[in-house]
Amino acid sequence: MATQLSLLFGERQQKGNIRLLAKFLLVLVLFFVLYSILFHMLMLYEGRQYSWVTGFYWTLTTMSTLGFGDITFHSDAGRIFSVVVLLSGIVFLLVMLPFTFIQFFYAPWLEAQNKARAPRAVPNDLSGHVILTHFDDVAVNLIEKLQRYAVACVIVIPELQSALDLHDMGYHVVVGELDDPETYRRLRIEAAAMALVLNDDITSTNIIYSIREVSDHVKTVTNADVGDSVDILELAGSSHVFRFTQMLGKALSRRVLGVSMKANVIGAFDRLLIAEAPVMRTWLQGKTLAQSNLRQATGVNVVGIWEKNQFMIPAAQSFLGESTVVVLAGTEAQLERFDVSIGHDAGSTNDHAPVMVLGGGRVGQSVAMSLEARQIDFRVVEKRSVIASKDSRYIHGSAADLDVLTRAGINESPSIIITTHDDNLNIYLTIYCRRxxxxxxxxxxxxxxxxxxxxxxxxxxxxxxxxxxxxxxVMNLLHPQQMLMLSEGLNVFRVTVTRKLENKPLMKLQIREQTGCSVVAVKKHEDLVINPEPDIVVRQGDELVLIGSAESEKRFTEKYPAAV
Structure with missing residues (x-):
């Protein structure tokens, strides 16, 4: 209550409202006094006399329209005076007073109450937190992931009502202007682990510049919608500037099958490389992992299997189907041997029909550029004529039109990449193309x-x-060389061997069976043993490099809490 009252009476506008309300109440008091005096004069005119308290009593009951009727005038002048008092009471007490009270006191009080409920600063002892200046579905996903690692997230929102809505949903929100350095002082930016700025390019530039007025060392991550903004954001002071739509386009193009069957490196942990390789249309398709003998033939270790976006720990009898993507761990030389075993690079455009790309937005154009860099022919279907006219490989029209898809080569294309930002449209096009x-x-x-x-x-x-x-x-930048998040649900992380793990061979620890994590490397002093043999003995002070899903990592940390 004290905070709310201080907010209510502390602002200049609210002080003016209180003065107006006080003036209105003063006018009402003057009416009461005037009517009470006239009441006594008219009663004396009629030959009756009442106390001053009775005069105020009659004025109040008449103006409030209660009108008990215990005191009435007998003369016409008295009755006319009663009507005037009654009508003025209706106007001033029943109409003007409620609206005046609501406008000048109750509504400002509610606003002050909301402001008191929405935090303006973070606790003084908060540190290592991540500050987000934009809230969307990406922020929701990131907050959920950070909560698993006990990293606090604070969202800064300039609109009070939006902040209150998020506050009621359980998010840690602070109200403040995004371009005000004082906002970031109240957010303890100097003690934060990172500021994630995913606003539009112009707004992000202003935010980064405001942050740098307060702290010149805090790590900032920014998205650039267009290439020209990268340099500007870096000049403003951003530590890391990414073009996430371009990165997504490259990732989509790397998954094209039947064109280049090489393993795609998706992460590096010292000399250890983590790669993904599609199984579709390779000699691996239709075999079990035991039948493939990949480790014996190439030295790479299959440490995971993606099956329709579900990560699974591999077993000897794991079946490798057309939708399977294997996750490989090994050195550069081992991955090269894997590429040789798969076959030649089928990247020649003479041997393959063009890849179809549905959607010519930023992601679609990034896919096209990536395919072109790999000398892979493509056709982009785009309904916006401005974009479709830029290249002969762009087909103008709707991706839902069969004639357009036929002109783009759907009957011969080995792969179709759907890149629109509308998930409903992507689902529609997926069903259509699959049929x-x-x-x-x-x-x-x-x-x-x-x-x-x-x-x-x-x-x-x-x-x-x-x-x-x-x-x-973001997760890889927060935990460099300690945790490597390859994709949603798949992490590589490093732990130190403690007493519960030491002096035992890996086969006896049964880490994969008990936790679902696979040991992909053991670091002994300065030596990194990649894809260690099951009989290797781990000592105290050694480091294990493991790969697994988020749930598997959680089970490992629960079973070996001192190792984290």
Missing amino acids: LRPDVQIISRASLDRNINTLHRAGANLVLSYSSLVTAT
């Missing part, structure tokens, strides 16, 4: 993680999420 081409590979973008499974059910072989890409990038 037209049951044998084609369909890769789709998902803006929201909740639509990933729906896209798989619709017929997509692979789905990549924009929010997962952003989350993985």
